[in-house]
Amino acid sequence: MNVKENIDEMDERHLRLLVDAAVSVLAEGFSEEERDRLVDLPSARAVSELSAILSEAGVSDADTVAAALMDEPVRDNASRRMIKEALAEPEVSAKITAAYDERTSMMVLDGGIITGPVLLAIVLLRLKRVQVNKKGLDIQLQDSKGVDALFTLIRGARGGL
Amino acid sequence: MEHVWAGKAVGDLEVRAVAYHVSGTSLAALVVRPDGTAQAEVLGDIVDFLPVIDAVTEGLQRTTNVARGAVRALQDFAVGAGRRLLPRSIIATPPDVVIIIPHSVLHGVPLHLVRTDSGMPLCAVTGVSYAGSLSQFIQCAAGNPARSRALDSWLLGLEPAESARQVAGYCADVLDRDGTRFAGVIEAIESALGRPVLREGNRSSVKGHINPWNEHGPRLDALVMVAHGYIDAEDHQFSGLLMASADLEIRGFRGETFRSLTLLEDQPSRLYLREAPMTMPPVGLQIARNAEVLSIAELRMDALSKVPLVALFGCSAGWSRVLKGDVPSSLGETFLTLGSSAVIAPAWDADVTAVAAWAERFFYAWSRLGWPVALSSAFATRALCEDSWPAEKYGAITIRGDWL
Numbered sequence: 001m002n003v004k005e006n007i008d009e010m011d012e013r014h015l016r017l018l019v020d021a022a023v024s025v026l027a028e029g030f031s032e033e034e035r036d037r038l039v040d041l042p043s044a045r046a047v048s049e050l051s052a053i054l055s056e057a058g059v060s061d062a063d064t065v066a067a068a069l070m071d072e073p074v075r076d077n078a079s080r081r082m083i084k085e086a087l088a089e090p091e092v093s094a095k096i097t098a099a100y101d102e103r104t105s106m107m108v109l110d111g112g113i114i115t116g117p118v119l120l121a122i123v124l125l126r127l128k129r130v131q132v133n134k135k136g137l138d139i140q141l142q143d144s145k146g147v148d149a150l151f152t153l154i155r156g157a158r159g160g161l
Numbered sequence: 162m163e164h165v166w167a168g169k170a171v172g173d174l175e176v177r178a179v180a181y182h183v184s185g186t187s188l189a190a191l192v193v194r195p196d197g198t199a200q201a202e203v204l205g206d207i208v209d210f211l212p213v214i215d216a217v218t219e220g221l222q223r224t225t226n227v228a229r230g231a232v233r234a235l236q237d238f239a240v241g242a243g244r245r246l247l248p249r250s251i252i253a254t255p256p257d258v259v260i261i262i263p264h265s266v267l268h269g270v271p272l273h274l275v276r277t278d279s280g281m282p283l284c285a286v287t288g289v290s291y292a293g294s295l296s297q298f299i300q301c302a303a304g305n306p307a308r309s310r311a312l313d314s315w316l317l318g319l320e321p322a323e324s325a326r327q328v329a330g331y332c333a334d335v336l337d338r339d340g341t342r343f344a345g346v347i348e349a350i351e352s353a354l355g356r357p358v359l360r361e362g363n364r365s366s367v368k369g370h371i372n373p374w375n376e377h378g379p380r381l382d383a384l385v386m387v388a389h390g391y392i393d394a395e396d397h398q399f400s401g402l403l404m405a406s407a408d409l410e411i412r413g414f415r416g417e418t419f420r421s422l423t424l425l426e427d428q429p430s431r432l433y434l435r436e437a438p439m440t441m442p443p444v445g446l447q448i449a450r451n452a453e454v455l456s457i458a459e460l461r462m463d464a465l466s467k468v469p470l471v472a473l474f475g476c477s478a479g480w481s482r483v484l485k486g487d488v489p490s491s492l493g494e495t496f497l498t499l500g501s502s503a504v505i506a507p508a509w510d511a512d513v514t515a516v517a518a519w520a521e522r523f524f525y526a527w528s529r530l531g532w533p534v535a536l537s538s539a540f541a542t543r544a545l546c547e548d549s550w551p552a553e554k555y556g557a558i559t560i561r562g563d564w565l
Contacts, residue, residue: 109443
């Protein structure tokens, strides 16, 4: 399936599964303990962690931006835009697409992790450089340009905060 | 094709039961032979094992990691601490069949995936079956029609014969209107059997999927259900499989499930009873068809299963939780309680592609080669291992109850 082309038509469940897949792939840049810690974060803690990262990056309304990612329909629109960012790199895109295909093959009813969009924002902001090599992923978004781009995306998804 | 069991008689197979005992301080295993002789082995201090058990069981709850074959804790467990959880004799020279009877914290631990000295997972070289307790195993074995065969003349061949097994199938992907991926599992089984699976997707009652087979239908050797699994995190009794409700219209009622009773044997009049499901799909789930949950609680209330083998191909249908005493409870175990001799069920979230690949090989060995259930499972698992499937996927599928 061409995820990139179909992302705007995806229903909520498939979008959540795609977010899960993207978080799983992008978080390969972290240690295993950190990956597990992130996935198990309760929603309030995840929002507060994202808020701290945004504050550190100089975002004045960090709390509002972070909390917006838990709200419907902001989270879906923001998720789509964040994933499009991640899919811009062909090799990352291939890995995320493969992970998504594997995830949708599971005979389970769940709709993914509820904190998925927040986690996706966290991993995108914490990673360094988007690059794939034999050892895995190496992603960079932590320059000011990347941060600006991300919270602009979130704000834009909410229609302005 | 060569195989270590080719030409052997079932009566000559080396069978062992491994019964665990967890005390406040230690973990011990009793290796029991069919003649009743047993050897006890203390495996170590229980506190040393707890972190490992927690890590692997929690790791297998992360669906995305399972889907990607990336549960690191499972990989570590299989070659590391997991090996200390099995008696040395089982690891060094695996018998043909092992019945594992866990205790306490060991319920749900994937002991079947531990690597033996040969480097292969135990379940790929040995027929492994789990039993919640010794009494459950005895009950399953006592009702197993396969045990009426002469085991010494039951030879394990490699020449496929025409299947005489009668298998009924039910398939519902309520999340997908297309549903072809789930139907692919049934098609894979049909390919293995060389004959069609009896399809009964339009029964009017959830329990109607089970009881009518016993009461009025043909004698079945196996019942296969392919559906989404559902775990109710708050009350495990309402966990089960998501079945498609029949869109029926009977006497003005539409979309309800019905059970019909004949009022008088010699008269055509029938009484239709509305049968509301005990639990509905989770709120907020976007489903493509009317659906209801075939739950543990509902089956326990009013169902019997005389089908010897039941395959529940749905996520976590074999994921058990101890609700009282030391008795694990899952949809799979419920079928054993209802009278089936053996159940095939994923112990964690399963991948439909892996299930189809496994099921095709299993049903080939069980139906065309006439192998016992647990050996057919090992046959299928070994094939997936050799095809480089990750252990997270083939290892989800477990056998419970009698191995024969």
